[in-house]
Amino acid sequence: MKKILITGGAGFIGSHVVRRFVNKYPEYQVFNLDALTYAGNLENIKDIENNPNYTFVKGDIVDEKFINDLFALHNFDGVLHLAAESHVDRSIEDPLAFVKTNVIGTMNLLNAAKNQWKGNFDGKRFYHISTDEVYGSLGSEGLFTETTSYDPNSPYSASKASSDHFVRAYGETYGLPYVLTNCSNNYGSYHFPEKLIPLFINNIINNKPLPVYGDGNYTRDWLFVEDHAIAIDLVFHEGKNHETYNIGGFNEWKNIDLVKLLCGIMDDKLGREKSASEKLITYVKDRPGHDLRYAIDASKINKELGWKPSVTFEEGLEKTINWYLNNQEWLENVTSGAYKEYYQKQYS
Ligand code: NAD
Ligand code: TYD
Numbered sequence: 001m002k003k004i005l006i007t008g009g010a011g012f013i014g015s016h017v018v019r020r021f022v023n024k025y026p027e028y029q030v031f032n033l034d035a036l037t038y039a040g041n042l043e044n045i046k047d048i049e050n051n052p053n054y055t056f057v058k059g060d061i062v063d064e065k066f067i068n069d070l071f072a073l074h075n076f077d078g079v080l081h082l083a084a085e086s087h088v089d090r091s092i093e094d095p096l097a098f099v100k101t102n103v104i105g106t107m108n109l110l111n112a113a114k115n116q117w118k119g120n121f122d123g124k125r126f127y128h129i130s131t132d133e134v135y136g137s138l139g140s141e142g143l144f145t146e147t148t149s150y151d152p153n154s155p156y157s158a159s160k161a162s163s164d165h166f167v168r169a170y171g172e173t174y175g176l177p178y179v180l181t182n183c184s185n186n187y188g189s190y191h192f193p194e195k196l197i198p199l200f201i202n203n204i205i206n207n208k209p210l211p212v213y214g215d216g217n218y219t220r221d222w223l224f225v226e227d228h229a230i231a232i233d234l235v236f237h238e239g240k241n242h243e244t245y246n247i248g249g250f251n252e253w254k255n256i257d258l259v260k261l262l263c264g265i266m267d268d269k270l271g272r273e274k275s276a277s278e279k280l281i282t283y284v285k286d287r288p289g290h291d292l293r294y295a296i297d298a299s300k301i302n303k304e305l306g307w308k309p310s311v312t313f314e315e316g317l318e319k320t321i322n323w324y325l326n327n328q329e330w331l332e333n334v335t336s337g338a339y340k341e342y343y344q345k346q347y348s
Helices: 012-024 042-048 064-074 088-093 095-117 155-174 196-205 225-238 255-270 299-305 313-326 328-334 338-347
Strands: 002-007 028-034 054-058 078-081 125-131 178-183 185-187 210-213 219-224 243-247 252-254 281-284
Touching (some): 002 064, 012 028, 012 042, 078 095, 078 225, 088 095, 088 155, 088 338, 095 125, 095 155, 125 225, 185 196, 185 225, 196 255, 196 313, 196 328, 210 255, 219 225, 219 313, 225 299, 243 299
Parallel strands (some): 002 028, 002 078, 178 243, 210 281
Antiparallel strands (some): 219 252
């Protein structure tokens, strides 16, 4: 039986990856390691918690001894590393927290894997999940490819870039078999409402202002989270060692256009009059160092592994909105307590 360690599996993307692996690969023993920070929530994976091939481990990847002991206990065959501090705005407030988890935490996992596997890498694989934000910002033209130079602008993207470099360095220096993917902005169910789409869905439901940063003319490439999970499954099993793959939706949206689309769909679903939600749009102070545009060229993963998004943006957004409308208790739970303080500080 293969032992697989997934880190960050109680978070947004991680919960979709854990669910997929537990359900699709009963022959694997799947360990989900998560510190359950504000972004981690056992409710996100409640449906699989009693599966015989699933074990949840609460722990912090920054704790070196804990990580070494965990690897010594289980000798994992594969690691899918998603645990991270993931929100740009929080990284501006507290950059060191991002260095701790995203850089030191990744280092601890790399060292534990290297020391545990002791140069015998048969059947082993370390998969590092990263972001397109490491490439910095595009102007109005062009796409990020796997050979685009790293040029991170936010403390979040700088910490992810640093971790990517260490993964690659462990591959070159110690022969660690790794794969690395850089993905565009995800959206879908279980997305913590600090990021644009779930924050705005929550605010529309509650008739609260929709805080658009700057002039709203910033562009992101959006991918449905379940398509990211499919890509991660594919790269873990069929990607080539020591390779990077970009993952994206070929789906660019200016923030303001996306917000207006969201408002229109929500008005229909909530039975509100046309343009009711658009009236909630409020232009607020811009994010410092705000990257103008991200857009991914995902042709390598398409040509080499045959992956492409399975749903259109309209389908994915519809599924996402329906999920939030049908799971308002989840939204209420995650927006009580510490979220209120965060919101007040960020948006007052
Ligand atoms: P998230 O913030 O929703 O979840 C992160 C998870 O990691 C949480 O469950 C949290 O409890 C856990 N965690 C945080 N610090 C930890 C620590 N020190 N030890 C153990 N667990 C810890 O993040 P997400 O959006 O699901 O992103 C997952 C990964 O995918 C990240 O590495 C992120 O950089 C990457 N990524 C995200 C996006 C996106 O659009 N969200 C896009 C591309 C890449
Ligand atoms: P976000 O969801 O934080 O993802 P990222 O910064 O990693 O791309 O933000 C997506 C875009 O939406 C980004 O251009 C910033 C913008 N944005 C707002 O205009 N208002 C908000 O309240 C938030 C959270 C984001």
